[in-house]
Amino acid sequence: MKFLLSVSIILFASTLTLHAAPLQKEKAVLSDTLKKGKNFILHSQTTNIERVTFGKNKKTKQDVVYIHFGFPTPIPSSNSINGTVLQSNRSYKDEDSLPAFEKIDILKGKYEDIKVSRETKLKNLFTLTGVQFPLRLKLNSGKETIDLELSEAGEWNITIELKNN
Numbered sequence: 162m163k164f165l166l167s168v169s170i171i172l173f174a175s176t177l178t179l180h181a182a183p184l185q186k187e188k189a190v191l192s193d194t195l196k197k198g199k200n201f202i203l204h205s206q207t208t209n210i211e212r213v214t215f216g217k218n219k220k221t222k223q224d225v226v227y228i229h230f231g232f233p234t235p236i237p238s239s240n241s242i243n244g245t246v247l248q249s250n251r252s253y254k255d256e257d258s259l260p261a262f263e264k265i266d267i268l269k270g271k272y273e274d275i276k277v278s279r280e281t282k283l284k285n286l287f288t289l290t291g292v293q294f295p296l297r298l299k300l301n302s303g304k305e306t307i308d309l310e311l312s313e314a315g316e317w318n319i320t321i322e323l324k325n326n
């Protein structure tokens with residue numbers, strides 16, 4: 162009886178080990194990149210970043226990167242209760258409290274100039290010109306960090322939305 166019990170325990174442990182090995186490899190691959198497209202990679206982002214979207218204009222030959230950074234635009238609603246909630250979310254954000262990047266680390270490639278302008282009441286627009294691709298940037302805004310890479314030259318539109326909390 163003890164022999165059967167010990168054999169069962171050994172078989173069970175080896176089965177767990179065999180099934181756990183592929184899961185560990187898969188986790189390691191996922192932690193390297195959060196999002197990967199044909200010509201971009203989102204390497205990492207902090208938890209207060211809600212969404213990151215990448216878009217490339219294929220019609221233009223200009224090498225420029227537009228980064229739209231801020232809070233999501235509320236969806237207009239005819240429901241008066243939702244309208245009140247949306248207005249209250251906006252009211253706690255002062256005009257001068259839009260997020261900005263305090264530090265931009267260039268990990269690969271380069272850009273010659275950066276311009277910052279207010280896009281909306283909730284977002285800033287960062288325009289990078291004179292870009293040399295591939296370009297990998299680590300953007301820092303307060304406690305928020307995002308690491309992204311663009312592998313193909315062209316005109317890029319990147320939207321980074323923070324959680325509205």
